[in-house]
Amino acid sequence: MDDWELVDEAYQVSGLDFRDLVDEKEMDTDDFSIRLMVGWNRVENKLFFGARVTDDIHQIDRPSETAGYRIFQDDAMEIFLDADHSGGQYADFGELGPEEQLRKNGTEASHFVIAGPPPDGDFFVHFSAASWYALTDGPFSQAAFHLDETADGTAVMTYELMLVPFDRIDINAVFLSDEHHMREGEILGFNIEFNDFDLRSELYDAKWSLSGGHNAFRFSERFTDLMLMPFEGIFETAVGGTSWGRIKASFPH
Secondary structure, eight states: OGGGGGSOGGGOEEGGGOEETTTOOOOOTTTEEEEEEEEEETTTTEEEEEEEEEESOOOOOOOTTOHHHHGGGSSEEEEEEETTOOOSBOSOOTTSOHHHHHHHTTSSSEEEEEOOSOSSSOOEEESSSOTTTOOTBSSSEEEEEEEEEOTTSOEEEEEEEEEOOEEEOOSSOGGGSEEOOOOTTOEEEEEEEEEEEOSOTTSEEEEEESSOOTTTTTBGGGSEEEEOOOOBTTBOBOOOOOOHHHHHHHSOO
């Protein structure tokens, strides 16, 4: 996380920019706080995410071998990306048959989750059948976490993620997919959510969303905007403010 010290504070996102999707309550920093940074590398065409979360209770209680369908019931960081900003439904196609769901789910936009420490080593999930994309140390994605505990028992969780963006993902192979080549000044569809469970794994204490849009796991128009800023010295930043005007006009409160 020391690398992020290169980023000006104006580009960092704090908990004040997030909205609770459960009760729409204000964030109590004694209970939960967020520091988020996003960057991009034009030459390597990579996005980088770094987040530090302070939580009074960090809960990971899913059984082994259940990450594929229960990881979102743990304290986690969820990242959503719609590289071509096209919007629309990209997952949870319950109206389709199993084979068609498998083919379409996660092809037009991406939903990644990091939650740890896991009971079985599986802490990183991409909700798509494209297994080549969701690798903790691969050419198109890398993921890591680190959990510390302060003297008073407060958990300090660090999340890191690298992604190569794609406009369309084919479940079979990367060469059948369409990589998105980032350029200065363009806007990507983006969202990030942090899950906060305390005493009960099936009951949210809060779900903090940057976009403030419900059902982001299904519709990419529920994301917010991420502008790729021009090169500014030794680090190329990619953090812009949340488009609150657009969000508030789109979603009823």
